Amino acid sequence: xxETARISRIRSGRRTDIRQQNERLIxxxxxxxxxxxxxxxATMQLIADMAGLPKANLHYYFPxxxxxxxxxxQNIFEIWLDAASSxxxxxxxxxxxxxxxxxxxxxxxxxxxxxxxxxxxxxxxxPVIQDYLETTLRDWTEGRIAVIRRWIxxxxxxxxxxxxxxxxxxxxxxxYADFGHQIETLNAGHPLTDAQxxxxxxxxxxxxxxxxxxx
Amino acid sequence: xxETARISRIRSGRRTDIRQQNERLIxxxxxxxxxxxxxxxATMQLIADMAGLPKANLHYYFPxxxxxxxxxxQNIFEIWLDAASSxxxxxxxxxxxxxxxxxxxxxxxxxxxxxxxxxxxxxxxxPVIQDYLETTLRDWTEGRIAVIRRWIxxxxxxxxxxxxxxxxxxxxxxxYADFGHQIETLNAGHPLTDAQxxxxxxxxxxxxxxxxxxx
DNA sequence: TCGCTTCCTGACCATATGGTCAATAGGAAG
DNA sequence: CTTCCTATTGACCATATGGTCAGGAAGCGA
Numbered sequence: 001x002x003e004t005a006r007i008s009r010i011r012s013g014r015r016t017d018i019r020q021q022n023e024r025l026i027x028x029x030x031x032x033x034x035x036x037x038x039x040x041x042a043t044m045q046l047i048a049d050m051a052g053l054p055k056a057n058l059h060y061y062f063p064x065x066x067x068x069x070x071x072x073x074q075n076i077f078e079i080w081l082d083a084a085s086s087x088x089x090x091x092x093x094x095x096x097x098x099x100x101x102x103x104x105x106x107x108x109x110x111x112x113x114x115x116x117x118x119x120x121x122x123x124x125x126x127p128v129i130q131d132y133l134e135t136t137l138r139d140w141t142e143g144r145i146a147v148i149r150r151w152i153x154x155x156x157x158x159x160x161x162x163x164x165x166x167x168x169x170x171x172x173x174x175x176y177a178d179f180g181h182q183i184e185t186l187n188a189g190h191p192l193t194d195a196q197x198x199x200x201x202x203x204x205x206x207x208x209x210x211x212x213x214x215x
Numbered sequence: 216x217x218e219t220a221r222i223s224r225i226r227s228g229r230r231t232d233i234r235q236q237n238e239r240l241i242x243x244x245x246x247x248x249x250x251x252x253x254x255x256x257a258t259m260q261l262i263a264d265m266a267g268l269p270k271a272n273l274h275y276y277f278p279x280x281x282x283x284x285x286x287x288x289q290n291i292f293e294i295w296l297d298a299a300s301s302x303x304x305x306x307x308x309x310x311x312x313x314x315x316x317x318x319x320x321x322x323x324x325x326x327x328x329x330x331x332x333x334x335x336x337x338x339x340x341x342p343v344i345q346d347y348l349e350t351t352l353r354d355w356t357e358g359r360i361a362v363i364r365r366w367i368x369x370x371x372x373x374x375x376x377x378x379x380x381x382x383x384x385x386x387x388x389x390x391y392a393d394f395g396h397q398i399e400t401l402n403a404g405h406p407l408t409d410a411q412x413x414x415x416x417x418x419x420x421x422x423x424x425x426x427x428x429x430x
Numbered sequence: 431t432c433g434c435t436t437c438c439t440g441a442c443c444a445t446a447t448g449g450t451c452a453a454t455a456g457g458a459a460g
Numbered sequence: 461c462t463t464c465c466t467a468t469t470g471a472c473c474a475t476a477t478g479g480t481c482a483g484g485a486a487g488c489g490a
Contacts, residue, residue: 018436018437018487019436019437022437035338036339036340037255037339038253038254038255038256038335038339039253039255039256040252040253040254040255040256040257041253041254041255041256041339042255043476043477043478044477044478044479045476045477045478053438053439054438054439054440055439055477055478055479056438056439056440056441056479056480056481057437057438057439059478059479059480060436060437060438060439061437063479064478064479065477065478065479116338119334119338119393119394120253120335120338122393122394122396122397123250123331123334123335123393123394123396124251124252124253124256125251125396126396126397126400130400133397133400133401134400137397137400137401138400138401141401158425160418160421160422161414161418163401164414164415164418164419164422165418165422167387167390167391167394167398167415168387168390168418168419168422170390170394171386171387171389171390171394172382172383172386172387174386175382175383175385175386176382178334178337178338179334179337179338179382179385179386181337181338181340181341182337182341182348182352183382185341185345185348185349185352185353186348186352186353186356186378199376199379200379200382203375203376203379203380203383204379204383206375206426207375207379207380207383207422207423207426207427208422208426209426210373210425210426210427210428211421211422211423211424211425211426211427212422212425212426213425233466233467234466234467237467258446258447258448259447259448259449260446260447260448268468268469269468269469269470270448270449270469271449271450271451271468271469271470271471272467272468272469274448274449274450275466275467275468275469276467278449279448279449280447280448280449
């Protein structure tokens with residue numbers, strides 16, 4: 001392939017590239033709009049404008065608003081589950097939970113919109129992802145509970161109810177995304193700096209690890 | 216109308232009773248609908264049906280949907296602030312934070328809808344209650360931070376960043392309301408029992424109090 | 431160039447929804 | 461009873477929005 005040909009292909013895009021790129025554009029815009037306005041408050045027109053595409057084009061890639069929403073939620077869910085790997089293959093709670101907190105705080109920082117969409121979905125009774133809660137999330141949770149139980153049995157941490165520990169981990173880490181606006185307001189209106197994010201992560205880690213008697 | 220007449224009507228007024236009662240009916244229905252559907256997804260018709268009144272009647276008491284929503288959010292905010300009293304007049308973190316956790320867990324249990332509406336409002340950038348965040352909540356927060364600082368100075372707890380401690384308290388307690396559906400799903404589909412709520416409260420208290428070195 | 435497929439989009443439609451209004455009922459004061 | 465104010469409500473309207481569609485543009489293999 002000649003150089004000019006390659007460039008023109010990148011510019012105008014191959015067919016599959018076009019599809020991928022436009023879907024990505026739409027999903028990014030949708031994530032933001034759904035997070036800021038909720039499912040009911042979001043409009044296809046606004047998402048289209050934000051993605052720089054005509055509205056009818058959205059419906060070409062995503063037949064209905066709900067289809068688009070479902071994809072957004074699924075994307076988040078996958079990112080969310082990936083943080084699980086930090087948990088596994090850890091010798092004890094200090095490494096395992098420490099790494100998990102760091103991973104989840106990182107997600108809160110990098111995907112605040114996604115976290116909000118997820119939160120709203122659950123708050124509304126999980127109309128779209130109920131099956132995920134009952135299968136994937138339940139399995140995931142049971143697995144981690146077993147790990148925590150083992151740590152307790154091995155005397156690596158105090159006998160805390162693993163379930164409530166997990167809820168606390170989710171709550172505290174996701175709070176920095178979901179309530180980011182409130183935190184920013186209480187931070188004199190400024191977003192958290194790198195240093196403040198580090199402090200937040202360290203505070204959470206320290207309180208929880210000490211709280212479960214792992215330090 | 217004479218002055219006495221007006222007073223007697225206000226005092227004895229069965230009319231004002233009607234107003235009060237209907238406003239309460241509407242606010243209760245609205246809180247639930249806003250929590251379950253979000254502001255954009257909620258419809259005046261649904262709120263009206265749930266309150267057992269014709270839609271036009273809602274607009275008689277609350278001119279616009281936003282007026283109604285604002286009242287709902289304000290109600291929650293007041294309940295929310297009342298939990299502050301648990302914090303004050305405490306000798307140290309064990310009593311103060313312990314009582315605060317209990318109060319907030321109680322609110323999560325008794326007012327799950329309100330908590331969700333508040334969460335959604337903040338997640339959407341607090342379009343309606345931004346001024347409250349910047350005034351009342353900011354002042355409240357500064358006050359508690361001062362209290363926590365004193366406890367630290369008095370050696371009653373470890374030198375934790377008070378701000379992140381507060382965020383953790385808010386996050387963990389409100390999580391049981393906002394993510395109640397997820398928790399219920401992970402609890403084999405059953406709502407938490409009295410005993411489970413007590414366990415949850417104790418777990419949260421214990422982890423945090425131990426985590427900040429107050430035990 | 432030709433034919434096939436994918437992609438694009440302005441115009442359009444059916445419906446849902448927030449909000450209005452005029453007419454009416456009903457209790458209380460005089 | 462009359463008057464006045466509050467409360468009630470069915471009918472109605474303007475608008476916004478999700479979704480459709482037909483026609484055309486553009487990529488691509490042969």
